[in-house]
Amino acid sequence: MxxxxxxxxxxxxxxxxxxxxxxxxxxxxLPRERVRREEHMVDRLMEEKAGHMGLxxxxxxxxxxxxxxxxxxxxxxxxxxAMLPVFxxxxxxxxxxxxxxxxxxxxxxxxxxxxxxxxLDYRAFDTLGESFVLFTALNCVLILxxxxxxxxxxxxxxxxxxxxxxLRRVGMVVIPCVVSFGVxxxxxxxxxxxxxxxxxxxxxxxxxxxxxxxGDDFAARLVSEKLFKGVAAVALxxxxxxxxxxxxxxxxxxxSGISLGTPGSIFSSGLILPLNVAVGFVVTLTMYGIYRMFRxxxxx
Amino acid sequence: MELIANFPFFSIILCLFSxxxxxxxxGRGAKICTVVAESVLAILSFATLWYVHxxxxxxxxxxxxxxxxxxxxxxxxxxxAVMATVFSLILLCAVLGGSKFVNRDIFPQKINLYxxxxxxxxxxxxALIYTNDIFTGYVFLEILTLTSGGILxxxxxxxxxxxxxxxxxxxxxxSGLFLLGIILMYDITGHLLMANMHASLKVLIAHGSYSLxxxxxxxxxxxxxxxxxxxxxxxxxxxxxxxxxxxxxxSILSGLVSKGYIFLLVKIMYRVIxxxxxxxxxxxxxxxxxxxxxxxxxxxxxxxxNNINRMTSYSSVAQIGYIYMGIGIGGTAGFAAAMxxxxxxxxxxxxxxxANASLIEVSDDSPVFHDLSGAAHRNKTAGVFFTxxxxxxxxxxxxxxxxxxxxxxxxxxxxxxxxxxxxxxxxAISTILNTLYFIRTVIRIYTKRKGDLPRKFSMRAELPGxxxxxxxxxxxxxxxxxxxxxxxxxxxxxxxxx
Amino acid sequence: MRNLxxxxxxxxxxxxxxxGFVTLLFHQNLIKKIIxxxxxxxxxxxxxxxxxxxYGGDAPIYAENAGFYINPVPAGLVxxxxxxxxxxxxxxxxxxxxxxxxxGTLNLDEIYLEARNKINER
Numbered sequence: 001m002x003x004x005x006x007x008x009x010x011x012x013x014x015x016x017x018x019x020x021x022x023x024x025x026x027x028x029x030l031p032r033e034r035v036r037r038e039e040h041m042v043d044r045l046m047e048e049k050a051g052h053m054g055l056x057x058x059x060x061x062x063x064x065x066x067x068x069x070x071x072x073x074x075x076x077x078x079x080x081x082a083m084l085p086v087f088x089x090x091x092x093x094x095x096x097x098x099x100x101x102x103x104x105x106x107x108x109x110x111x112x113x114x115x116x117x118x119x120l121d122y123r124a125f126d127t128l129g130e131s132f133v134l135f136t137a138l139n140c141v142l143i144l145x146x147x148x149x150x151x152x153x154x155x156x157x158x159x160x161x162x163x164x165x166x167l168r169r170v171g172m173v174v175i176p177c178v179v180s181f182g183v184x185x186x187x188x189x190x191x192x193x194x195x196x197x198x199x200x201x202x203x204x205x206x207x208x209x210x211x212x213x214x215g216d217d218f219a220a221r222l223v224s225e226k227l228f229k230g231v232a233a234v235a236l237x238x239x240x241x242x243x244x245x246x247x248x249x250x251x252x253x254x255x256s257g258i259s260l261g262t263p264g265s266i267f268s269s270g271l272i273l274p275l276n277v278a279v280g281f282v283v284t285l286t287m288y289g290i291y292r293m294f295r296x297x298x299x300x
Numbered sequence: 301m302e303l304i305a306n307f308p309f310f311s312i313i314l315c316l317f318s319x320x321x322x323x324x325x326x327g328r329g330a331k332i333c334t335v336v337a338e339s340v341l342a343i344l345s346f347a348t349l350w351y352v353h354x355x356x357x358x359x360x361x362x363x364x365x366x367x368x369x370x371x372x373x374x375x376x377x378x379x380x381a382v383m384a385t386v387f388s389l390i391l392l393c394a395v396l397g398g399s400k401f402v403n404r405d406i407f408p409q410k411i412n413l414y415x416x417x418x419x420x421x422x423x424x425x426x427a428l429i430y431t432n433d434i435f436t437g438y439v440f441l442e443i444l445t446l447t448s449g450g451i452l453x454x455x456x457x458x459x460x461x462x463x464x465x466x467x468x469x470x471x472x473x474x475s476g477l478f479l480l481g482i483i484l485m486y487d488i489t490g491h492l493l494m495a496n497m498h499a500s501l502k503v504l505i506a507h508g509s510y511s512l513x514x515x516x517x518x519x520x521x522x523x524x525x526x527x528x529x530x531x532x533x534x535x536x537x538x539x540x541x542x543x544x545x546x547x548x549x550x551s552i553l554s555g556l557v558s559k560g561y562i563f564l565l566v567k568i569m570y571r572v573i574x575x576x577x578x579x580x581x582x583x584x585x586x587x588x589x590x591x592x593x594x595x596x597x598x599x600x601x602x603x604x605x606n607n608i609n610r611m612t613s614y615s616s617v618a619q620i621g622y623i624y625m626g627i628g629i630g631g632t633a634g635f636a637a638a639m640x641x642x643x644x645x646x647x648x649x650x651x652x653x654x655a656n657a658s659l660i661e662v663s664d665d666s667p668v669f670h671d672l673s674g675a676a677h678r679n680k681t682a683g684v685f686f687t688x689x690x691x692x693x694x695x696x697x698x699x700x701x702x703x704x705x706x707x708x709x710x711x712x713x714x715x716x717x718x719x720x721x722x723x724x725x726x727x728a729i730s731t732i733l734n735t736l737y738f739i740r741t742v743i744r745i746y747t748k749r750k751g752d753l754p755r756k757f758s759m760r761a762e763l764p765g766x767x768x769x770x771x772x773x774x775x776x777x778x779x780x781x782x783x784x785x786x787x788x789x790x791x792x793x794x795x796x797x798x
Numbered sequence: 799m800r801n802l803x804x805x806x807x808x809x810x811x812x813x814x815x816x817x818g819f820v821t822l823l824f825h826q827n828l829i830k831k832i833i834x835x836x837x838x839x840x841x842x843x844x845x846x847x848x849x850x851x852x853y854g855g856d857a858p859i860y861a862e863n864a865g866f867y868i869n870p871v872p873a874g875l876v877x878x879x880x881x882x883x884x885x886x887x888x889x890x891x892x893x894x895x896x897x898x899x900x901x902g903t904l905n906l907d908e909i910y911l912e913a914r915n916k917i918n919e920r
Contacts, residue, residue: 059907066823074816077480080516081808082801084487088853093490093500097369098850098869105870106860108366114858114867119874123492125363125372129427129439130878132316136420136443137885139323139413140450144461144892149409193859197877229324236320244313248306250365263860290888294895435875442882446889453893458900459913465893465906469831472886473822476838479879480815483842487849492871 110260110269111190119195120272128243131279134286135236141293148298162215171213178206186280190269196276200283207288216296225299228285235281242271242278304351305359307344308376308430311384314340315423319416327411331399334415338392341422345388349381353789358796360432369496375432379639379793382786383563384429386643389775390555390650391422397654397768398548400761401661405455405546414454421447421552428560434482434572435492437564441478445471445528448557451549452541463540470527470537477524481517485572488513494571498798505577518583521568526587529561531624532594535617539601542613543667547657550609551650554616559642562623566635569627570797581630588628588719592726594621599733607667608660611737612652615693618730619645625726626708629719632794633711639790640707644692644700644779651689651772658682658765659745662755669744674752676745681762683745685769690738692776695731700779705731707787807848814841828894828904832887839883843876 085091101118111117119127162168186199211219249256261268292299318337322330352359358377365371376384395418406414420443427440449471453464486492488510489500504510527534542550573580598617605611619641626638656667662678663671676683692699705727712723779786802809818838822831850872858870894904901909 063824070816070820070823073819074812076516077812077815078802078809080484080513081805081812082799083510083513084484084805084808085849086801087805087807087848088851090852091490093488096496097490097492098871100370101870102858102867112860114860114870115873115877118870119877121364122366122370123372123433123435123874125433126436126439126874126878128316129436129443130881132319132420132423133439133443133446133882133885135319135323136417136446136450137888139416139420140446140453140889141892143410143413143417143450143454144889144896146410149407193857197881233320233324237317240313240317240320244317246365247309247313247363250371251306251309251362256365293892435878439878439882442886446885449889453896456896458897461893461896461900462909462913465828465890465897468886468890468893469822469835472835472890476835476842479842480845483846483849486846486872486875 106263109272110263111272112264113190113192113195116190116195116272116276117269120275121270124243124246124275127279128239131236131239131282134282135232138232138286138289141290145293145297148296148300162213164213167213171209175206175210175213178209179203182206182280182284186276187266187273189276190272191264191266196279197283199276200280201287203280204284204287204291207284208291211288211291211295216292220292220300223288223299228289228299231281232285232289235278235285239275239278239282242275246271302351304347305361307348307351308374308380308384308426309361309363311341311344311348311388312423312426312430314344315419315426319419319423322412322416322419325412327403327408327415330412330415331395334395334418335392337419338388338395338422341426342385342388342392345381345384345426348376349378349385349789352376352378352381356792368493369491372436373432373493374427374430376430377793377796378789379797380429382643382789382793383639384426386646386775387425387429387556387559388422389771390646391418391425391552393768393772394548394551394555394650394654396764397650397772398546398551398657399764401547401657407456410454414451417447417450417454418548418552421451421557425556425560428564432495432571433493434485434497434568437567438475438479438482441528441561441564442475444557444560445475448549448553451552452545454549455544455546457544459540460544463537463544467537467541470534474524474527477520477527481521481524484513484517484520494567497572498574501573515579518573518579522565522583522587525561525565526590526624529558529565530617530620531587532590532597532617532621535594535598535620538617539605539610539613542616542653543607543609547653550653554613554653555646555650558616558620559623559646562620562627562638562642566627566638567797570794575630575635575798584628584630587624591621591624591626591628592722594618595625595726595730596621596733599730599737603733603737605737606669608656608669608672608741609653609667611741612649612656615734615737616645616649618734619649619693622704622708622730625723626711629708629711629715629723631711631715632791633707635794636787636790637704637707637711639794640779640783640787641704643786644704644776647700647772647775647779648689648692651685651769651776652693654765654768654772655682655686655689659686669741672741672745673747674745674749677748677752678755679757680754681766681769685773686745687742688773688776690742692780694734694738698777698780700776700783703780703783703787807851808845811841811845811848814838814844817841826906828890828897828906831906832890832894835890836883836887839879839886843879843883846872846879847876 101114101122105111105114105117109117109121182199182203185194185202186196189195246256258270260270314337318333322333325333358375360373360375363372363374402411402414424440424444424447428437428444431437449464449468452467453461485497488504489497491497491500530538542554545553569575569580595618598614598621602611602614605614622641623638626634626641658679659672659675659682660667663675692701695701695705709724709727712720815838818834818841821834821837825831825834850869852868855866855868856864858867897909898904901912903909
């Protein structure tokens, strides 16, 4: 008896879902077809009960296996850790690569920040891939959540924070600080801690705060879709070409013709500064774009 | 250094750049841009192959101004060049052949995003093939994972989303384990470049220190990449993933993505750990056993399916098993057989998935066998392409599948007799099972129903599909009839792989 | 055992990794799985970061009166790792948004059972 009421509830619910959610497969359905499907679903649910029991049995087996797996993995890893080099000491292996970076980064890349010099010059290929990971993520989120071209698209009634006076006032003071700090971190990546990734994250957080405090419409007017796509493409394209040029000259033993400047001044260390800015824009736009997609599914 | 030595690096940058361009184009423009980029990629890869073949030694290419232990580098020999050439051709064929279905399955406003992801996937594959740095390998492996998830989830029906979720969770677990391996490896060697890692590992092994950490490293790396490529106990994501994706994605996922991971694993075995090490032979034996299980179970599951796409997916489980079996047999012959099978399967599976899609299209969009009766009469070309690919899968002489099976059995001889026996028995069993389920399907699609007439197709919509089908079939026949030079190239490449 | 105490930071990292792994394996709720993945990755990054540290070393940025610097390589690698994990989290969360819209639940078992029942989808 209980199952039947449950099934009824379920059918009611599924009707609601079919009405409220717009998926491609459901758009084509006729009403009669839907009724037939629901009847069929009741039959299937009765069958499914048996299936569910089967699943439960598998689940128990799975739980046992998973426990064994997890325990073994952790024990093995802990034993491994006990055999690794001791934490916090200078190891021999550091002498070859890491020590070289520490000794030569300043003269070879012109960056005060050894990590920035390492990721944007010595191991720049990884970082190129890394910014394209962000680009991939942005595209995947756009694929999954972008909704504004569908007919049934409507804005959801989110709780609108723009009516909140405190947030607006605080925002007026804080947002300029956050954004300028982000730009500062981006531009000083080769001199001090930070760089494109952290600066971009701060800048992006500022943009998100802006669109929370002053409304999504305001932010959308500020950063339109065209601007968004254009800046992202220019930043990534520049990154790609600049690094391509640097790899090409490096591999063919040509002079790159980019001076490293005086170490410590802001316009120094060759390509690292523009690359940091490009990376910063990519990170900013990715963060902001992901936020917009989760919030509204649209740039508007 | 000649300009031609830059081509591998150009091909990676080209794919990345064309992805950026596609992101600002509209659907059609993005498609044209992608097709052009992939064609150029194929030409560049072929030129690379020509170059390294004439040069007769692998080339190391500095990525940047700094030499080996400090900067990044890529390295390519004949093996890498063969892989890159075939992979880029298949990428091109899959994009061309599936473009009709892409337009059907995906919102018009999102088509350009699809091509962005395809380009990124191409770049990641090329980078995985060419890289000589293990951390670069990890980064591009993640790009490969995310883009392959992306081209899967772009078809917006619930089951595809569910399949994508499971695919992503398992794959991310795999990448986590792989990263753990890299971290441990860095902790004991202090290098990230494969050659230097190998040198310091050699010293460590000679001293006998760190034996447990090394075992753990080999273990987690193998498990991580096995999960990602869908070796037998971890194959559960495969059928849903391939079955519900749009045909282009299904072909790319089954034909290329899992092969990219396997290639990386082989590269790590050769270049980082050293193929003749004791630890590796244990790991290879385990992979061998799971590969055999995969062959048997994959074929049995495929036999049980009632849905042509799922059947083809389960047959992929079996084929991945073959590749791991080749790795397990070991020796240059075994690895060459595995590499050849990577090529053969990468050519055959996309053809099957594309033909499946065309057959399903003329059967009221139903992939169930019952509805597929006579599909080959309704769409004759798709029937022919399916039959050719199925014959290659079964292992009929003159097709690529036959050559790879021959290579497997030849490679197994002269090693361990138990292994030889196992390989031969399993090959026989799997051939029988393959024959059973493919013959059943071929008979089914050629059984005429009442009133089955050839459908009329518009030339314009079908032409790319035909081009793709014909070129895939031609490549298949080429590998089957003229396999000697390809095998020689692979063997030469393997000998100089280290 | 003494090594375990000496390597306490790595041990914590592995414990974090284990917590994440267990969360990933044992929970059927998608959000919890994502949290598990994140914890797992974080554990790995802690592991990576801790192996570059040297007692008393300075951050690898040139300074006038610095003694010696810690290993800069893991810092760069962790940066890459963090970016990857952010991207992965964004994608997984948007996948779960879509799954919730479609099936009304985040429990993977329920979603799976339900998906099998849908007739129109193949």
